[in-house]
Structure formats: C-alpha cells, structure tokens
Amino acid sequence: MNQTLRYIGKKLLWTIPILLGITLLAFALGLIARGDPAVNRASADPDYIPTEEEIQALREELGLDDPVLIQYGRWLGGVLRGDLGRSLIDDKPVLDELLRLLPNTLLLSVLALAVIAAAGLLGGICLSLFRDSFLDVAGRVVLVFLMSVPGFCMAYFMIWLFAQKLRVLPTSGADGPENFIMPCLAVAIGSACVVIRLLRSSILGEMGKNYVLTAQAKGLRRGQIILRHVLRNALTPSVTYAANAFGGLLGGSMITESVFSIPGIGSYALTAISKRDYTAIQGYVLFTGFAFVLVCLLADLICAWLNPKIRLGG
Amino acid sequence: MELCIQDLCVNFSTPSGTIPAVNHVSLTVSSQQVTGIIGETGSGKSVLGLSILGLLQSNAAVSGRILLDGRELTGLSQRELCAVRGREIALVAQNPATSLNPGVRVGRQIEEVFRLAGESRAESRKHTLELLEQLAFSQPERVARAYPFELSGGMCQRALTAIAVAARPRWIIADEPTKGLDAVVRNQVYDTFRMVREHYHVGFLVITHDLLLARKFCDRIVVMYCGRVLETNTARELFEHPRHPYTRGLIASLPHLGMKPMAGFAPAFTDQPAGCVFHPRCPHAREICRREAPGTVYCGEGSVCCHGFD
Ligand SMILES: Nc1ncnc2c1ncn2[C@@H]1O[C@H](COP(=O)(O)OP(=O)(O)OP(=O)(O)O)[C@@H](O)[C@H]1O
Ligand code: SF4
Ligand SMILES: [Mg+2]
Numbered sequence: 001m002n003q004t005l006r007y008i009g010k011k012l013l014w015t016i017p018i019l020l021g022i023t024l025l026a027f028a029l030g031l032i033a034r035g036d037p038a039v040n041r042a043s044a045d046p047d048y049i050p051t052e053e054e055i056q057a058l059r060e061e062l063g064l065d066d067p068v069l070i071q072y073g074r075w076l077g078g079v080l081r082g083d084l085g086r087s088l089i090d091d092k093p094v095l096d097e098l099l100r101l102l103p104n105t106l107l108l109s110v111l112a113l114a115v116i117a118a119a120g121l122l123g124g125i126c127l128s129l130f131r132d133s134f135l136d137v138a139g140r141v142v143l144v145f146l147m148s149v150p151g152f153c154m155a156y157f158m159i160w161l162f163a164q165k166l167r168v169l170p171t172s173g174a175d176g177p178e179n180f181i182m183p184c185l186a187v188a189i190g191s192a193c194v195v196i197r198l199l200r201s202s203i204l205g206e207m208g209k210n211y212v213l214t215a216q217a218k219g220l221r222r223g224q225i226i227l228r229h230v231l232r233n234a235l236t237p238s239v240t241y242a243a244n245a246f247g248g249l250l251g252g253s254m255i256t257e258s259v260f261s262i263p264g265i266g267s268y269a270l271t272a273i274s275k276r277d278y279t280a281i282q283g284y285v286l287f288t289g290f291a292f293v294l295v296c297l298l299a300d301l302i303c304a305w306l307n308p309k310i311r312l313g314g
Numbered sequence: 315m316e317l318c319i320q321d322l323c324v325n326f327s328t329p330s331g332t333i334p335a336v337n338h339v340s341l342t343v344s345s346q347q348v349t350g351i352i353g354e355t356g357s358g359k360s361v362l363g364l365s366i367l368g369l370l371q372s373n374a375a376v377s378g379r380i381l382l383d384g385r386e387l388t389g390l391s392q393r394e395l396c397a398v399r400g401r402e403i404a405l406v407a408q409n410p411a412t413s414l415n416p417g418v419r420v421g422r423q424i425e426e427v428f429r430l431a432g433e434s435r436a437e438s439r440k441h442t443l444e445l446l447e448q449l450a451f452s453q454p455e456r457v458a459r460a461y462p463f464e465l466s467g468g469m470c471q472r473a474l475t476a477i478a479v480a481a482r483p484r485w486i487i488a489d490e491p492t493k494g495l496d497a498v499v500r501n502q503v504y505d506t507f508r509m510v511r512e513h514y515h516v517g518f519l520v521i522t523h524d525l526l527l528a529r530k531f532c533d534r535i536v537v538m539y540c541g542r543v544l545e546t547n548t549a550r551e552l553f554e555h556p557r558h559p560y561t562r563g564l565i566a567s568l569p570h571l572g573m574k575p576m577a578g579f580a581p582a583f584t585d586q587p588a589g590c591v592f593h594p595r596c597p598h599a600r601e602i603c604r605r606e607a608p609g610t611v612y613c614g615e616g617s618v619c620c621h622g623f624d
Contacts, residue, residue, distance in 0.1 A: 210413045217367060
C-alpha cells in the first residue's frame, strides 16, 4: 500500500515539471508570434497614428520592457488565476470561450473513448479466442481496411449513407445525442481497429507464457484463461494507445468538428489559426497540453494498477 | 491406479522439418511408486509429460494411446480434458518463477483451484491458508497476499505445488522441480514432495535432470534419450547396476562419482542417426548398432533397449 502511494506521488510530482514546460512553450509561442502588443494596442483605431512617446508609455504600462522571465511570471500568475488573456479578434476572454465549447468536445471524446474501449476489448478477445479461424482471418482483413480509411472519408461516407440515403441521422449541429453518433464513429473507428489488433497480438503473445500452462493444467478453459489470467497482463499497450487517442480527441478533432458543424474546441482552434489569433492559440495549446498530460498520467496509473510489478517494484 | 502409455509418438511440424520429440514410447506407471523420468536436455521429457495432459502446442501431432485406469485420454475432447486436468492429473510446471501469473496474488491463484472445484469464496480462502501452512510457509497470510515476484524461487516452487495439490488430484506431474535452486532449497522441495506423497497419496511422475533427487525420491526410473525410452528399472537397481551405456554415462557424470561428462552431444531431432540413436556416442557400439535399431528387452523389473542385451 505504501509503495503504491509512493508510486502515485512520484508520478504526480513528475507531471509538475512537464506542466511547467507546457506553460513555457505556450508563453514562448505568444512571445514569438504576436508582434509588438504595444503597437497593436496603440493602433487599434485605424484613423489614428500613435506617436513614439505614446507607444513607449503603453509599453511601460504593459511591462514589455521587463525581463522575459518576469513577464513569464506575470503571465503564469494570470494563468493560475484563470486568465488566459483576451482574443485578439473579438476581445472575448479565451478561457470563457474554451469552457463554453468544452462540453461538446468532451462529450464527443468520451463517447469515442467508450467506443474504442468496448470495441477494442470485445474484438481483441474474440479474435484471440478464435485465433486463425475464419472469423479471425476475415476480421483482420476488415480491420486493416478500416484503419486505412481516413476519418473524414468515413465521415462523408456515413453522411451519405445515414443522413442522405437512410435519413436516420442529422448531418450537422450539436443539439441532441443523435448528432454525436456519426462524429463519434468517425473519430473512433480507426483507433478502435488499432486497439483490437494490439490487444489480439498481446493476448496471443501472453498465451505462450509459462503461467498460461499452469492455468491450463488447473483445468481452466481458453476463455476463462484469457479473461482471468491473460487479459490484465496484455492490456498495457492498448491502454497506452487508447489514452493517447483520447488525449488527442480532447484537443478537439478539427476536421470532424467542422465536417459535422459541431462547435467545439477543435473548430475554435481552427478559426484562431486561420485568423492568427495568437492569444487564443496560446490558450488552446495550454489547454490541450494540460489535458494530454493528465490523460497520460491516468493511463500510467491504470497500467500500474494492472501490473503490480510497476507499482511495487520501485 | 495406473497410467498407461502405449506406443506414443509426438511429432512437431516446424519450418525446418518434423521433430519426433517422443518416439514410440510405451510405459506403465503405477501410483504405488514414484516414477522419475531422467535424461539430458531435449530428450523429450517435458513433451511426454505435457502430452499426458493434452497440453501440447497446436503444431504437435500425437499418435498412440494414453490410458488413465483404462480410460483413454487421447480421445477426449478439450472440455472433457479440462475436467481431468487439475482434478485427476495436476502439473507442477517447469520454471516456478514464470509459471505463476505475475499480475495475480499468489493466494488468488491457489484459491482459484478450490473455486473451480465448487467451493465458496470463504471456504477457498480458508483452505488456501491451511494449505500454505501445511506446505511449510511460516506466514501464510503474507504469502497469500504477495505477488510471485515478491517470493523466492523455492517459495514459488511450493506455491506451484500448492496449486497442484489443491484439487486433490490422483496424479502429479512435476517438471524439473529443482532446476535453478540451491542445495538447501532442493532439499526443501524433496521434503515438500515427501509430505505431499504421504499426506495425499498421489502418484508422482517427476521429470528431472537432478539425479540425486531422482535417486532419493523415486522408486522407479525411466531413462529417455532422443524421444525414446532406453532403460527402465527400480531406482535402486538402476543406480547400482545401470545397464544401458547411456545410463552409465549419465551416472558417471554425477559430481560425487568423478563428474565425467559424457562424450558428444545429442543429435538434432531433424537428423537422427540410423540404427541405435545412441551409437555415435556409445563406447560399446558394434557393427549391428549402426544398421539396426535395438528392440526393448525386459528382464527382472526393468527393461533396456540395447543390442548388448539381446
Ligand atoms: N511446440 C514445439 N514445436 C517444435 N519443437 C518442440 C516444441 N515443443 C518442444 N519441442 C522440441 O522437442 C524437443 C524435446 O523437448 P522437451 O522440452 O521435451 O525436452 P526436455 O527433455 O524436457 O528438456 P529439458 O530438460 O531442457 O526441459 C526439444 O528439442 C524441443 O525443441
Ligand atoms: S545398441 Fe549399440 S550403440 Fe546403442 S547403446 Fe547399445 S551398444 Fe551402444
Ligand atoms: Mg523440460
């Protein structure tokens, strides 16, 4: 128990420098890209040409002559108080905008993760249970095919099939749960196929190990052996992969969100990039970086829970 | 109770050819006696043991018959075999450290056997702790909560024995139970097996390189080489009057008998010599040995497969 707590503590401590690194990156991005904020601010009124003195005064007011480290500290203080700055385009607070759009992206990502996990487990277990049977061989061919179709092709195909031909699902918007079915499948199918293949091969790899022989000699059947003994040892690569996919989805799927007109974080970032809204981009980088680190941390803890050697072995 | 192996052949098909890992083996083993199978590495001992449980990999082709008290095991379905495994014939697998599931607590792995036999969770917990205590673990609770990598090799070996014993089988097949253990722990394994034998009256089939264990623990010895049985006899006779030149070589390589290693190496399974398989290494090889495979000759309580005894 103590060792487990120590392991968790160590992991948590490690995320601190990583998170700091991300803030540094986001700050540097703003610093490099946004030009001279004093000039920008002073020339907000296009009819007025500011004098050199006015710009200098503004510069002092904004603290732009301070050393970079102090500016970073001031900016980081703002971040910690929940102030990610205001959009350069519409002057709205970046954090408020991100939080307003988050629920849609979150819903999409969580649904997709559920699909990836369920399909991955079910598929991986079934294929390894019936290894080398027709189901296994045919299943693997289909998986490779599905994996090689880009997400947006899948999206257009589904729109054509479900929205235009069968007319069972809406094409766009984020009004109800039915709006999320197609986008969720579009972003989940590729990763789900990868997880199925990963899980199948790691289960079959584990099946060759000595402890499986002991389990067989107890009189357990193949299915029982996979579920009770092999699965937990075989899950690590799949958990890591699914966590990566989920972390990526939390940053918003730009293409899928725009294909299905879902107002989410991905479409926010897409707009920000096209309009060179650096404060917004900065906020987005910060947000997705943090989300990714936390998801990876969670994945590490799940893997440690599955593999006692990781959490107890120091 | 009798385990009867009749003309058993196991052929593995591999990309580099067919491997006859067990070659026309016939044996009758009684649970009244502890039987040891000895032989150099690669002589097919483990394959023979696993074929009894029907646990060979899918590239194995098995022919011949294996009878447990007259019931044929070779024809059983997987489902029927599952009922035999553990309950009638249990296995203490090779390599104790890797033969336990690294991700599951040792206690759970033993409990599982009791649960399979239909016991409730509480009963199986209680029986697990009792069994661990009986197997000379001084802190059964701590061991039950431990993961395999937290135990020493000897402790893993005893935990594996606990798994094998739990369902009260009539037979235990132990594969290399003393491999990789130091002398003190090897003695513990011997003590454990003696206790299990006396307490549970199981028939033992011990597969081993460890001739000292074989001599101490076994009543009867089977000598294997290249997938064939070359000699069988009571343990006492075999160690005092070995007949087959191969057996004599094995015994001469024992540490306290001069540790004279046998000359030569076992041939590859894909390229076996004609005539007697042992002739390239045999100091007594004659002309006929190169041409004709010797038949098995029975005399006294034993048998030997060599032209010198025709
Ligand atoms: N699934 C398999 N496919 C191909 N060859 C195999 C397979 N299993 C075992 N063999 C071969 O069968 C031969 C006999 O192996 P076995 O494990 O029975 O030897 P052993 O007498 O137990 O040796 P050791 O003392 O090293 O355990 C070996 O040459 C081995 O390579
Ligand atoms: S048959 Fe010939 S070669 Fe083989 S063991 Fe006997 S004497 Fe040696
Ligand atoms: Mg072996």
